[in-house]
Amino acid sequence: MKIIVAIKQVPERDARIRIDSSGRWIALDDIEFRMNESDAYALEEALLLKEAHGGEVIVLSAGPERVGQTIREALAKGADRGIHIASDSLASLDALGVARLMAAAIADEHPDLILTGLQSDDLGLGQTGVILAELLGIPHSSLILKIEKIESGLRLLRELEDGWFQHITLPTPALLTIQSGNTKLRYATLMGIKKAKTKELRTVDAASLGTGSQPSLLLDSVALPSRQKTTQMLPGSPAEAAAALVAKLQQEVRVL
Amino acid sequence: MSTVLVFLEAKSGSPSRISLEALAAGAALATATGAQLAAAMVGPAAALDSLGTLAAAISIEHPLLDRYTADGYTAACAQLVARLQPDFVLFPHTYQVRDFAPRLATRLGRVLISDVTAFSLAGSTVTFTRQLFQGKLNGHYHSAAPAPCLVSIQAGAFHAAEPAPTSVPVESFAPTLESSAIRTQPGEPFRAASQTVDLSSAPLIVSVGRGIKDEANITLVQELAQALGAELAASRPICDAGWLPMERQVGSSGQTVAPKLYLAVGISGAIQHLVGMKGSQCVVAINKDENAPIFEIADYGIVGDLFEVVPALTAAIRKAKG
Ligand SMILES: Cc1cc2nc3c(=O)[nH]c(=O)nc-3n(C[C@H](O)[C@H](O)[C@H](O)COP(=O)(O)OP(=O)(O)OC[C@H]3O[C@@H](n4cnc5c(N)ncnc54)[C@H](O)[C@@H]3O)c2cc1C
Numbered sequence A: 001m002k003i004i005v006a007i008k009q010v011p012e013r014d015a016r017i018r019i020d021s022s023g024r025w026i027a028l029d030d031i032e033f034r035m036n037e038s039d040a041y042a043l044e045e046a047l048l049l050k051e052a053h054g055g056e057v058i059v060l061s062a063g064p065e066r067v068g069q070t071i072r073e074a075l076a077k078g079a080d081r082g083i084h085i086a087s088d089s090l091a092s093l094d095a096l097g098v099a100r101l102m103a104a105a106i107a108d109e110h111p112d113l114i115l116t117g118l119q120s121d122d123l124g125l126g127q128t129g130v131i132l133a134e135l136l137g138i139p140h141s142s143l144i145l146k147i148e149k150i151e152s153g154l155r156l157l158r159e160l161e162d163g164w165f166q167h168i169t170l171p172t173p174a175l176l177t178i179q180s181g182n183t184k185l186r187y188a189t190l191m192g193i194k195k196a197k198t199k200e201l202r203t204v205d206a207a208s209l210g211t212g213s214q215p216s217l218l219l220d221s222v223a224l225p226s227r228q229k230t231t232q233m234l235p236g237s238p239a240e241a242a243a244a245l246v247a248k249l250q251q252e253v254r255v256l
Numbered sequence B: 001m002s003t004v005l006v007f008l009e010a011k012s013g014s015p016s017r018i019s020l021e022a023l024a025a026g027a028a029l030a031t032a033t034g035a036q037l038a039a040a041m042v043g044p045a046a047a048l049d050s051l052g053t054l055a056a057a058i059s060i061e062h063p064l065l066d067r068y069t070a071d072g073y074t075a076a077c078a079q080l081v082a083r084l085q086p087d088f089v090l091f092p093h094t095y096q097v098r099d100f101a102p103r104l105a106t107r108l109g110r111v112l113i114s115d116v117t118a119f120s121l122a123g124s125t126v127t128f129t130r131q132l133f134q135g136k137l138n139g140h141y142h143s144a145a146p147a148p149c150l151v152s153i154q155a156g157a158f159h160a161a162e163p164a165p166t167s168v169p170v171e172s173f174a175p176t177l178e179s180s181a182i183r184t185q186p187g188e189p190f191r192a193a194s195q196t197v198d199l200s201s202a203p204l205i206v207s208v209g210r211g212i213k214d215e216a217n218i219t220l221v222q223e224l225a226q227a228l229g230a231e232l233a234a235s236r237p238i239c240d241a242g243w244l245p246m247e248r249q250v251g252s253s254g255q256t257v258a259p260k261l262y263l264a265v266g267i268s269g270a271i272q273h274l275v276g277m278k279g280s281q282c283v284v285a286i287n288k289d290e291n292a293p294i295f296e297i298a299d300y301g302i303v304g305d306l307f308e309v310v311p312a313l314t315a316a317i318r319k320a321k322g
């Protein structure tokens, strides 16, 4: 099976959120980046399928130069090659614009399967994969936990709300968006890290892909959310805060 | 006159609660922009009989829509949008909508504004608010494309109206669908292993998140729960990692709880967690990040390192209980 995995580089989970001077995004200068969480699970599923059935795993990522580091990490875990769509101005695109870049960059690849994460931890759109499927004219399914290869295509375990699940079958080529948490993620081995340095990483300039069009959705500004409730903060040392909370639980909440 | 069209999702035959919240958002948007409100749902006409004042109520009927598929719903909705020519199309932000609405938007040459929590109007421009960084930041968006503008509404962001008789007769709409165009085959929904803990009736809950860092540290919150006489619950990553059983997970893919006290330890407060515990009478949060979204809905907060605060709290509770 030839599998493409779309991987996005996002700010570290505990990154400090400071709004930048433009008021339209956060300051990125002192921030560490990592692989988007659900994309790491998508990569894991791809590597498991390759181990079971053979084939090739290609990682695809759009973003500035630093994205190369995340692609190398995927190569170190076992992906075979990488495609980097180089762009310093992805933020000016909407999800359709990004999906168009991805569709153009893989136009000659003809994969059996494309995996993306369920949603990115920064923008949280939950859309790019589904849009890509429509652009490519292939079927998709989202919120996938498990993939099994069968004669007619794939049999999937899909998460539904409130602890429900369902199985879905679909033919390939197809696109799946992967939900986090169903498997244990592997670590890159020292050998893998060494090997990754020699693997093919092709860089394509976003501007050369000729998908340029005006975005239909614009992010005007960002702001820290306001509190819905007035939270009473209990200050002091851990012991003081704990004592203050116990008093509240006794006198106001009346659960002690 | 322009139209705001709201797609409702059926749950056991009637519009789900979050669909009615999306309808309320649609009503507010229609009022603000001087539009008329229309509602549509896949299912029988009778299910649309208590939606209040509408310009049109449409039941979408086709045997190929009996079971949800992205291909079937995308085609049917695209045809209805082509017929009604709405300015806005609203959806509840459910798993089903996440699955097909981006596809529908792409087919219409648009981009869905997903998981919206609020909107405001300035001049003729509608600005939509949605969360970034799992609720740590809000983003304000506007559509620069011609109508229709597609929007999905987050659970709990708007208040559903009381049911009232639908003001117009329900029309039925039969899309043209080919079975060959439906490529996925969905199976029947099923539940995982039977639940042995019922958190929904627990009066006191201590809930632990990824801030606990390591499986070995779970004993810290276990001791706190024991001292308090509370049930132990968790955010999803804790159950995914197998540190606590799945049945203790609170949130959109776990249990919904409404205790007298919900004590959240090292939980950031992502929307998928909040929907499962927002109904708690009192929320207490312990988190080292003063900007963690959990504090937006907490009654009491302690900003600090849980590895110091939790043992201190356990000791203080033991002392208070004598
Ligand atoms: C479709 C879908 C369904 C989902 N369903 C669910 C669901 O049902 N339930 C659910 O919970 N999630 C669900 N999620 C995941 C959800 O989006 C969040 O990723 C998850 O809730 C985060 O869990 P957390 O708060 O424990 O971890 P994190 O977001 O990583 O937060 C950890 C928190 O701990 C704090 N912390 C770290 N160290 C310390 C310390 N030493 N002392 C004090 N505080 C500390 C940090 O400041 C941070 O706020 C779902 C996601 C999707 C996309």
Ligand SMILES: Nc1ncnc2c1ncn2[C@@H]1O[C@H](COP(=O)(O)O)[C@@H](O)[C@H]1O
Residues within 6 Å of the ligand: A006, A007, A008, A009, A036, A038, A039, A060, A061, A062, A063, A090, A095, A098, A115, A116, A117, A118, A119, A120, A123, A124, A125, A126, A127, A128, A129
């Ligand atoms: N710039 C990008 N490069 C590679 N993959 C991406 C990019 N943006 C989004 N994706 C993929 O699309 C998924 C959904 O992202 P989003 O629609 O932003 O929530 C992510 O989990 C990635 O797999």
